[in-house]
Amino acid sequence: MPSSAPPRALAFGVACVAGAMLLFELAVTRLFSVLFFYHFSFFAISLVMSGLVIGGIASARWNVREMSERAYLSRLSALGWMFSAAMLASLSITLALPAAGATPSLTAVALQALVFLPGLVAAGSFLAAAFARDKTWIGALYASDLIAAACACIGAIALMRIVEGPAVLLVPSLLAAAAGLITAPARSLHRVASALLAAVALIALIANAAAGGYLLHLASASRDKPLVDRWNDYSRIQVVDGGADGRYIVIDKSAATVMKHVPAEADGGPPLAQAWWKAGPQYTVYRVGRPVANVAIIGVGGGRDLLPPLAYEAAHVDGYELNGILVDLLQREFVAYNATVTRPEVSLIHQEARVGIAHSGNKYDVIQASLIDTWAATSAGGFVLSENGLYTRDGWRTFLSKLSDRGVLTMTRWYVPDAPAETQRLVALAATALGDAGIADTRAHVMLISSKRADFNVAFTMKEVAAMGTILVSKSPFASEEVARVKQACAEQNMVLLAAPGIAAQYPVIDRLLDTATRRQAIDSSPYNIAPPTDLQPYFFLQLRPSDVLKLSGKSFGPVTEITFNGVRVLMLLGGCALLLTLGIVLLSVTSLPGSATRTSGLSVYRWMTLYFLAIGFGYILVQLGLHQRLIIIVGHPTFALSIVLFSMLLGTGIGAASASRLFEKRGIRGAGAAILGALLLLLLCFPAFPAFEQIESQAVRLGAIGLMLGGVGFVLGFAFPLGIATVAPTGEWAVQKMWAINGAASIAGSVLAAFIGLTLGSPFVIAAAFVCYAVAVIAGSVAEMKARGASSPGPELAVVAPARSGASAAAR
Structure with a gap:
């Protein structure tokens, strides 16, 4: 025995x-x-x-x-x-x-x-x-x-x-x-x-x-061996020699940045500013004429964005970069090729920019982000890495609060006139963030510039011709002489001033987005989802509404737009596959026996427990991914967020599983279920207070506090699985393996469901869906426990006998 x-x-x-x-x-x-x-x-x-x-x-x-x-x-x-x-x-x-x-x-x-x-x-x-x-x-x-x-x-x-x-x-x-x-x-x-x-x-x-x-x-x-792999x-970083264009840095599949050749002076001193350092529509902010003494660059990449503030004589430039390999390349490996970081004004900071800027203690004259995104996947689950805390109302509230009195926040994104959702959403975000800061007349605080189509040769040239759109946002209104300087810069660099104080916007939708009275109507009437994202739904690059999903079938888009829309198509396909897999496993389990000689009452217990394990499989993954969707913004680094969520929840769940039989020896699933539902309800009520974690200065203390909270949630959720196994195991010798399969299938389907709910409704609704799943599990488990206790009482009962089988199963006996 x-x-x-x-x-x-x-x-x-x-x-x-x-x-x-x-x-x-x-x-x-x-x-x-x-x-x-x-x-x-x-x-x-x-x-x-x-x-x-x-x-x-x-x-x-x-x-x-x-x-x-x-x-x-x-x-x-x-x-x-x-x-x-x-x-x-x-x-x-x-x-x-x-x-x-x-x-x-x-x-x-x-x-x-x-x-x-x-x-x-x-x-x-x-x-x-x-x-x-x-x-x-x-x-x-x-x-x-x-x-x-x-x-x-x-x-x-x-x-x-x-x-x-x-x-x-x-x-x-x-x-x-x-x-x-x-x-x-x-x-x-x-x-x-x-x-x-x-x-x-x-x-x-x-x-x-x-x-x-x-x-x-x-x-x-490529046949050419990369300089760095x-x-x-x-991510995976590859550096390839681009000749006179510089060195191209490829991140994972095809996201890229460039490192220009900026050698040190002949005497070994830091490089002196060159005229070409100022070129580029994304650097128009330096032509406004405001002080640029203290500058923050979001996403240093190959270091190109560090050059313009130096050319305009900034006294201090903080470069925030999430990827440690890129920091190492600039500081060590390629410092002879690009010596920008040897300038005393430059500080490279290996940290996620929003978190770093929030806790920097600085007030910046310029905060700049140029084409910051990545297609690197750093998480298992479903599409969670399309989240981006740089492009949310909450994130912009942080950035605006860290500007000096006349400081300017400037961001650059692709501008596609035939599909301008990204630029329009950036304008809607800017106007709404200014409104959150108490500024009613947002027109006086925003300028929008684009490079002309023919001026910028981007990689996506198969069907779309893309340019760049740059927005300038300030809490202090732009004066007429500042607008005149930007107009002059546009004339010199063949750019278009799409919107500015005192100038009618080139496109009526931009005008309506900047007007508080017409903004909501402009957002609702757009064929794209251009509503400002929030931390609860931080999907800036997903410019689709739930009602648009069915319209994707058979549609073709340009390559830039196609990247996002393909992600939604894959999510739909994955959801269908996961649903079929789960239904197949459940039907196979329900229509088969849990053992070779199962009593009729045991069969009833087994079927109720099938629903139980299905529900806790969905519920657990929904809690896990819902918390990850929310906390990735607070933690900053996506891998740290994934690790802290997984580590803390799994550790807590393990301890909870080991404690379940002692804590609920008499109360069983019903008692454990009450504890689980109470914990999830408390979690939902505390969701609005999550930004308090962002106020913790020390990263170690912040991660520790989040870890303790997650460990507590995991501890309570850990009760469900072992108590369920103890209930279903007596129904037959095959029952445990089948419940394992059902639980796993539900987890796969649940990851897709978590992605879909998070994308369309936001992370709190993911946790709410988990609450519903666990409520179903508590009902099913309680019924099964009652039937199991009834089956243990004396009385005649028929046995359902499975057909005799040969092969491995029989030999194993």
Whole structure:
């Protein structure tokens, strides 16, 4: 008979597999973000993670309760080393495949993602079989699973900074082999196979490190070897020589910036300002004629935006850059090629700009952001990285508060006259933010400039001709002489002044957006969603309303617009696939038996618990992603946000799972459900107070406070799974594996649902949807518990007997 506590080897094996899975999920998100656009990346992740569901179904006919100890451990060990071998094989295939095109098809993305599916099937089977052995082990094993996954969240950041690129996937392979080795019976071939695979993964890691990370690298569409090819937890950076144009810095798939050649003086001193440093429509702010002593640059990139303030004799320039690799390139590796940072006026700050500016203690004369966005995917889930805290009412409230009395906030975005949603939304955002600052007549405080179509040759030239639109916003009204200077700058640089005080806007919609009385009507009548984003719905680049989604079918757009709209198309497709997967798993589970000889009352309990596990699968992922959507703005760094949410919630959930049976020994699901619903209601009520976290000066204290809050939420949510398993396990020997599959399928579908609700309604509604899911779970679980107690009372009852089966299931018995 199994003991009341799981064997230590089994707990360690579960921890290794769970840690490997979480590392794999984070690492392969980075990998797919480089191979495909970020929205394809999330499609691929969801496809791969469906392997966990398939693994649960595949193991559903193994009667692991009746297996001998040696047979059981042999089965787990085999699954462990199969997971490891599949990871190594998948990595080898991915490295051998040719580079994907600029716009890969969904079929190509799916085929490349399916390479990783077998390993996840093995991992899902391992965990499902581990949990099904003995219901009294569930709390401890589930805690091991979650705590190991939480530790992997923190380890993933360090690994992606130390281990270059695709080689990170060797670590999940090593952990999976360790799981096979730990669980292997003494003197078995499984132990030999696991040890060999662990050795292969370890040797490959060491060899790749010795080669500077270049031994295992992705195929490139270019024949020229990049000057730099480096990865971290945020992106892959490649630097290629562009000749006289400078050095092009490519971020992940195709986002790019340029580093100009700015050598030091002949005597080794800092470079002196050159006339060309002032050129560019995005730098019109320096022609207004106001003081520019103290300047903040958002998104330094290759350093081009640092040059104009220096040319206009700024006394101090703070350059905020989120990506540490770009900071290192400017400060160390390419400082001889571009010596801008050697100027004493320049300070590079490795921090997200909104958070950094808010806590800088400075008042800036100019805050500038030029074409700041990224298509880098740094999160698993659904499309959460289309969030951007730079382009929200709350963000602009911060920026305006950090301007000096005559300071100017200036931002530049693509200006596409045939699809001007981005520029119009920027104007609506500026006018609304000024209104939030108590300024009623916004026309006097805004200027809008565009470069002419023919003047700016951008990469997107297949169907659209794009220019740049630059907006200047100040709390102090622009004087007529300042407008005259900007008009002169426009005449000199072949630009167009679209709107300015005392000048009629070139397009009536711009005029209406700047007028408080007509702004709402202009926003509502636009064919695009140009409403100012907020921190609760920070999707500036998503210029679609929910009602527009069905209109996308069969439509074609220019390449710039297509990037965003393709993301919505993929979300729709992913939602359909996830829904079909979930419905299929639920129907398969409901129409089949949980065991070979299940009583009719047990069958009723099993079906109510199917709804229970479906609901908690949806509920947990909705809470997790809803909090991530909100906190990514507050934390600033997207990878830190992901890690703090995952680590804190998983750690808290693990502790809650381990405590559930003791805390709710008598009250069961009903008592735990009341605690969960109470915690979620409190979370919803506290949502408006989340900006208080932003006021905490110290980043460590801010992250610690957020982590404590998340850990508390996770602790309460952790009660649901082990109590549910304890209720459903007696209904049959296959029940646990099937509930594992249902829970996993619901999590995949829930990630898409969280994305859709977040995009259309905002993060508070994601948490509200989670509350509804857990309410359904409490009702279903309470009914199941009552039926289970009734079934335990004496009385005659019929047994539903499954047909006899041959093969692995019968042999395992």
